[in-house]
Amino acid sequence: MNRLTDNELAARVARDIPDGAYVNLGIGKPTHVSTYVPEGREVIYHSENGVLGVGPAPAEGEEDPELIDASKRLITTAPGSAFFEHADSFAMMRGGHIDIAVLGAYQVAENGDLANWATLDEKFPPAVGGAMDLVVGVPTIFVMMRHTDRDDGPKLLKRCTYPLTGLAVVNRVYTDLAVLDVTPDGFRLVELTEGNSLEEVQSVTEARILPPV
Template sequence: MMRLTEDQIAARLAADIPDSAYVNLGIGLPNRVAQHVPEGREVFYQTENGLLGVGPAPLPGQEDPELIDASKKLVTTLPGAAFFDQAESFAIMRGGHLNIAVLGAYQVAQNGDLANWATLDDKHPPAVGGAMDLVAGVPQILVIMRHTDRAGEPKLLERCTYPLTGAGVVNRVYTDLGVFAVTPDGFRVVELAAGNSLDEVQAETGARLLA
């Protein structure tokens, strides 16, 4: 199988973010999307701990320990940025003011159900953060993830087996094997990573793929 690298998946997703969009990026792989937005587009990122207009990492010597993003990484501000408290930050998210949220996932179902906060493992405490607020309020939910989990099990499924973050909320899924849109009929293939056939990708998917 030909698999895209994580940066290639992030770049593919970034190509779909239009100019002037207000976007929230989740922790981990979603966070990398910011590095790949095509030249000439002004995209404003919100970080839920209280900043709209997140800039790149600071230069050495210019770090501010109280200027961080949701991943707890040091960041900077862009011209036009604003700080706000948690209640206002989640009003931005829940109130439908953002255009796009990019999230990671354990599982996505063909009806758009998303599971990304808890597994069935009781030993580890569940951690939800802002994921449920984002899926409740942001009109476009884009998922970026590996096509299969570490054990090689499919993550695109007919139904999620893990507890849901939200029901019927995902619009598109970007993986190392392609781009998949959630439609009323199930997952539709938008494109496959170069070099793979539909049958090969179908074999690693737990739901029927529509051409």
């Protein structure tokens, strides 16, 4: 099957973020999204460590070690950006002031349950972070993830087996194989990565994938 690279996936997510949106980017893959704002749009990216107006990654040689996001990734800032303390940042997240959050995930269930802070593997200590605040304070949750785990096992499930971050909170899932909406009937296909078939993607997905309407 054909798989998008992390950068290609970030660009695909960015296409669905509307002009003028305030968007939180979770750690890991989602941090790349700020690099791919479509032409003609202004998107205000928020990082939970206290930055509003995150720009794309800096060019080589132009990095400022004082400018990092919640992933400790070096960033730039957009015109009009602001810095503030952690408590104010979380107040934005909890108070409904962010329009969209783009989060990574270990698992997503067909009813929109999200598991992204802990696995059952003792080699990987749990990391609560701000995701639990985001999923209850932000109205639209996009998940950006690899479709399968390291052993090519499914990550889109009938029910999550890892500890949950939030119940029925995910609206859309972007993977390297497909884009899927979470509906009352389960996962519904939005689009396939070019060259893939629904049958191929279904073969690595535990939950049923409904065809596009």
